[in-house]
Amino acid sequence: NVIPSNLVASISYSESATISPSENLEQDFNQVVRYTVTAENGLEKTYTVIVNQYNEETGNSDPGSMELLDSSFEGREVVIDWTDAEDSDDIIYKVFKNSIEMGEYSISEARVPFTYNQVEKFEIYAIDKKGGNSKLEFDLETPKSELIFIKNFSGVLMCIDTKVQDILWVKGTRDRFYASAIVNNQVLYGDENNLVGLNLLDGSEQGYVYERKNEYFPTEFLYDDNSLYVKDYVGMYSFDINTREIIWSNLRSRSDVPSAIGNDLIFTTSSLDYTLHALDKVTGEIVWEFSPLYGKFAGRPLVVENDLIIAYSNGTIYSVSQETGEMNWEIIGGSGPRSFIQHGSNVIVIENDSFFALDITTGDEIWRESTLGYIVGSPFLHNGKLLVGKDGNGSGKFYAIDPNNGAIIWERQ
Known part of the structure; x- marks a missing residue:
């Protein structure tokens, strides 16, 4: 034997x-x-x-074939269900992932740990007590990570995977830091002289995206298609993301106020005459200008459908046509809008000590919240809630706000 x-x-x-x-x-x-x-x-x-062990007296046959029925991802495990392998003997199932045995099962279902962002190879063997066996093979594409990039005032960049709730990598200190876009599956990271692309999953440097062209520090980076738009105190430039060659430059559009990108135009401001310029993305030429009477801009313009929402430092808010620059409506007053968030047919305006919602089409006020005090950070929408931080001289609070009416849903110290 x-x-x-x-x-x-x-x-x-x-x-x-x-x-x-x-x-x-x-x-x-x-x-x-x-x-x-x-x-x-x-x-x-x-x-x-x-x-396989063969018994001459009784003989033996391999278990029947198996088919994959279902697979679902729950937390950090994948649940695999397959058809039973028919056999006259008792059967055990051995599950392998990427050639590593993950466990032995008496039923045709298994829970197996998985790794995000992979295609993992599975093999399931049905083995009877006499050594007969059959095999099921299949590949599973695991879910993609959901990443958050966080920077501090020292220029340190941290990547957190929200799926596993863990830090993937931390990138060292730079004097100034930019992370304004995800470019060709890279996150931008740089200082006053250079901008490099980092691998999203491990933070390794993939090469220079931009190298400073003059003695002025860049104030902003924008990305769209295969072009990188850089703004400094001289003007705005368009670079080919692959060759790093300058496509065009516009020396009238210079300031430290953020810009916005539409379908065919870039909306940027000039510190020379406090004018909003709509630039052709392909040529850099000015298509139209908007010059109100109330001083300089504040915050990044918001592109909404066919219009553009812009704010000025005195609190005035305008809606203008993206195509022509003609004004749709204006709201005068306020404590100085600094950012906008679109929520359905409304735009939520964030000021220093209040926030409120306006109808995008008419400019009519829908609701207002002004009881929280000085607002810190950048409020944002998440899972149907507006999340807002409030300064409290060392004991601030974090609020979840209903974006439909401005009501406080919950607060945390």
């Missing part, structure tokens, strides 16, 4: 190749055994060996 627990395999392979584990070592073939053969050029191939 053959004892599967201490067999030595007889394997033929090229003299220039290597095998692991050695074919001269005894193996327990009651288990699935794998041999990896590495060719002279470094290519590897793994072979799976299963020993």
Whole structure:
């Protein structure tokens, strides 16, 4: 009788190749055994060996075939369900992921840990007590990570994976920092002289995206399609993201006020005459200008459908046509709008000590909240809530606001 627990395999392979584990070592073939053969050029191939024990008196047949029924991702595990392998004997199932045994199961369902952002190879063996077996193979594409990039005032960039709630990587200090766009699956990271692209998943540098062209520090980076738009105190420039060559420059559009990108136009401001310029994205030429009477701009313009919402430092808010620059409406007064958030047919205006919602089409006020005090950070929408931070001289609060009416849903110290 053959004892599967201490067999030595007889394997033929090229003299220039290597095998692991050695074919001269005894193996327990009651288990699935794998041999990896590495060719002279470094290519590897793994072979799976299963020993079937045949009983001459009773005979034996392999278990029936299996099919994958369902797979679902729950937390950090994938739940796999497959059809039973029909057999007259009791069956155990062995599940392998990427050639590593993940467990032994008595039913045709398994929970297996997975890694995000991968295509993982699964093998399931149905083995009866006499050694008969059948095999199911399939690949599963795992979910993509959801990343948040956080910077501090020292220029340190941190990448957090919200799926696993853990820090993926931290990038070192730079004097000034920009992370205004995701470019070709990279996050922008730079100082006053250079801008580099970082790999999203490990933070490794992928090469320069921009190198400073004059003695002035850049004040803003914008990205669209294959073009990078850089703004400094001389003007605005368009660069080819692949060749890093200048496509065009516009020396009238210079300021430290943020810009916005529409379908065909870039909306930017000038500190020379406090004028809003609509630039052609392809040529950099000025298509139209908007020059109100109330001083300089404040905050980034908001592109909404066919219009543009802009604010000035004295609190005046305008809606103008993206195509022509003609004014739709204006709201005068306030404590100085600094940012906008679109919510459905409304625009939420964030001021220093209040926030309120306006109808995008008419400019009519829908609701207003002015009881929280000085607002810090950048409020944002998440899961149907407006999240707002409030300064409290060391004991500030964090609020969840209903964006439909401005009511406080909850608050945290």
